[in-house]
């Protein structure tokens with residue numbers, strides 16, 4: 001990503017945020033329920049990563065509640081450098097341009113903002129890795145060892161948020177769940193399947209996995225699941241685009257299931 005993209009002028013950033021608020025906001029508050037268990041952090045790679053996840057939990061569950069959406073604008077206005085009180089010229093506000101001190105995580109910035117992306121399901125995942133590395137170069141805690149403890153903590157929080165953002169946006173399923181979450185829509189990935197057709201299919205696939213005699217049979221199931229994932233991923237994309245959130249949710253339920261089977265198959269291979 002170019003530096004230019006990272007430092008979107010505040011006015012543009014705020015405009016983008018405001019346009020993402022549903023038109024009936026804030027009157028239909030039931031739409032703004034958000035489960036904290038919705039998007040648990042992806043499995044940690046190292047104990048260091050696990051530590052990093054702790055401070056990230058708050059923003060890892062972006063609360064698209066009335067309160068947080070409302071506070072986003074006031075937070076922005078009040079968000080001055082904690083050290084020299086300069087007003088930030090850009091967002092995300094990582095380092096103060098005046099005194100170079102590292103800033104705390106801005107909770108109003110979502111994962112898409114971090115990578116300068118529009119809030120779309122279809123994104124160029126392959127471009128994310130480079131952007132992610134650029135971020136890590138700037139804010140990795142190891143690079144700020146000469147800073148104060150407070151700033152090192154801020155850098156760790158920033159780093160954790162970028163890690164969460166990268167992992168969430170890279171995988172289609174977590175990206176889909178996150179997008180709905182930004183719309184204030186809860187997806188319960190443990191929800192019981194009630195569609196009889198899907199139930200029958202689940203039973204059939206489960207049997208096939210159990211009965212698979214060799215890696216050829218397992219690979220066959222895996223490629224079938226990948227096909228289904230692709231199909232339901234497209235269904236989600238269309239449903240999300242047309243703001244048909246019920247359909248988007250049911251696509252997520254199917255994607256969750258097919259991804260689980262894919263994981264099970266991978267374990268057996």
Ligand SMILES: [Zn+2]
Nearest residue numbers: 081084096099
């Ligand atoms: Zn400053």
